[in-house]
Structure formats: C-alpha cells, structure tokens
Amino acid sequence: MMTLLLWALSAGLVLLGFAGIVLPALPGTLLVWAGLLLAAWIDDFQRIGGWPLAAISVLAVIAWALDYVAGLMGARHLGASKQALIGAALGTVLGLFMGLVGVFFMPLVGAAVGEYLARRDQHDAAPQALKVGVATWVGMLVGMLAKFVLAFVMIGVAVAAYLW
Structure with a gap:
C-alpha cells in the first residue's frame, strides 16, 4: 500500500511539474526531477540508477537555466532597457493573479x-x-517550449532506464 502511495506521489510531482512549466509560481522542472528521483528511490535505485539520474539532473539544470535566459535573450536582442526587464518580471507576477491569459500575456505588457x-x-x-x-x-x-521538451526527455530517460 505504501509503495502505491509513493508511486502516486511521484506521478503527482511530475504532473505538478508540468503545470509549473507554465505557471511561474511553481518550479516546474524541479518538481519533475523530484518526481523522477522519488521513482528511482522507490525501488532502491535498482532500475533508475546513477547514470540515468545524472542525465536527468543535467537536463533539469539546463531547463532551470532556461527560465532565466530565454526571456532575457529575446529582450536583449532588441536592446531592451533595464525597465523593460523589470516590467516583464512584474508583468509575470501580476499575470499570476489573472489566470492563464495573464500568465501568457502580462510579461509582454510589462516589458x-x-x-x-x-x-x-x-x-x-x-x-x-x-x-x-x-x-x-x-x-x-x-x-x-524548450522546458517542456526537456521535461519529456527527462521522463523518457527515466522510463527507458526503468524498462531496460
């Protein structure tokens, strides 16, 4: 029974992580990583061992870095001011209170x-x-989009390691 609850928690963390990729208030790829780490721990790292976990961790760090780099690269490409970057950050925070449309469009408005x-x-x-x-x-x-792709690759690495 406990193992079943742990698997449910693992799956829940991964699903919450996917929500976090869209919602900036949640650390998306960190939650996906935590869910996969829990999945590896459940069977004592027998199927998902060191190399797959290392690969998953590297992918999670890359995805985490994308949080900071992607928007800045788009803005910096056109020579955005410091105020535009601050506006984008404030727009992101305000967007959280406006639902999905706010999350997607308030950073644009803020910038x-x-x-x-x-x-x-x-x-x-x-x-x-x-x-x-x-x-x-x-x-x-x-x-x-890149974080979604990396999260799916992380899951793919874990599934491949688990099955082989």
Missing part, C-alpha cells in the same frame, strides 16, 4: 510598459516598446 517608460522622451518610444514586449514574450514562449 512594453517598462520600455515605453524608459524611452518616453524619444519619438520612437511606442513602436520600440511594442517590439521589446513582443521579443520578450516570444523568448519566454520559446523557453517554455
């Missing part, structure tokens, strides 16, 4: 508003703010 405030005295402030907002948003979406 655009931040960039506009930084450039409000320039004649091209509005178009540049919109470009920076969209670039930040696209960077975050690409990062989210």
Whole structure:
C-alpha cells in the first residue's frame, strides 16, 4: 500500500511539474526531477540508477537555466532597457493573479510598459516598446517550449532506464 502511495506521489510531482512549466509560481522542472528521483528511490535505485539520474539532473539544470535566459535573450536582442526587464518580471507576477491569459500575456505588457517608460522622451518610444514586449514574450514562449521538451526527455530517460 505504501509503495502505491509513493508511486502516486511521484506521478503527482511530475504532473505538478508540468503545470509549473507554465505557471511561474511553481518550479516546474524541479518538481519533475523530484518526481523522477522519488521513482528511482522507490525501488532502491535498482532500475533508475546513477547514470540515468545524472542525465536527468543535467537536463533539469539546463531547463532551470532556461527560465532565466530565454526571456532575457529575446529582450536583449532588441536592446531592451533595464525597465523593460523589470516590467516583464512584474508583468509575470501580476499575470499570476489573472489566470492563464495573464500568465501568457502580462510579461509582454510589462516589458512594453517598462520600455515605453524608459524611452518616453524619444519619438520612437511606442513602436520600440511594442517590439521589446513582443521579443520578450516570444523568448519566454520559446523557453517554455524548450522546458517542456526537456521535461519529456527527462521522463523518457527515466522510463527507458526503468524498462531496460
């Protein structure tokens, strides 16, 4: 009975991790990693041993780094200001209170508003703010997609190790 509960907890952590890839309040890939580590521990690391766990851990670290790099790369590509980056972060936090639409679109709005405030005295402030907002948003979406792919690869490594 206890083993069944542990497997359910492992699966629950992985599923919660997938939700966390979309919702910035949850550490998505960390939860996927924790669920897979629990799965390995359940059978005393007999099927999912050192090498698969090392590979899963490296993938989790890469996915964690993507959280910080993807949106910044999109914004920096267009020369975003510090205010745009702060605006994107604030937009992400505000988006949490607005549901799924807010989570997806408030970083764009925050980055655009931040960039506009930084450039409000320039004649091209509005178009540049919109470009920076969209670039930040696209960077975050690409990062989210990459984290999903890495999470699926992590699961694939664990399943392959478990089956062979």
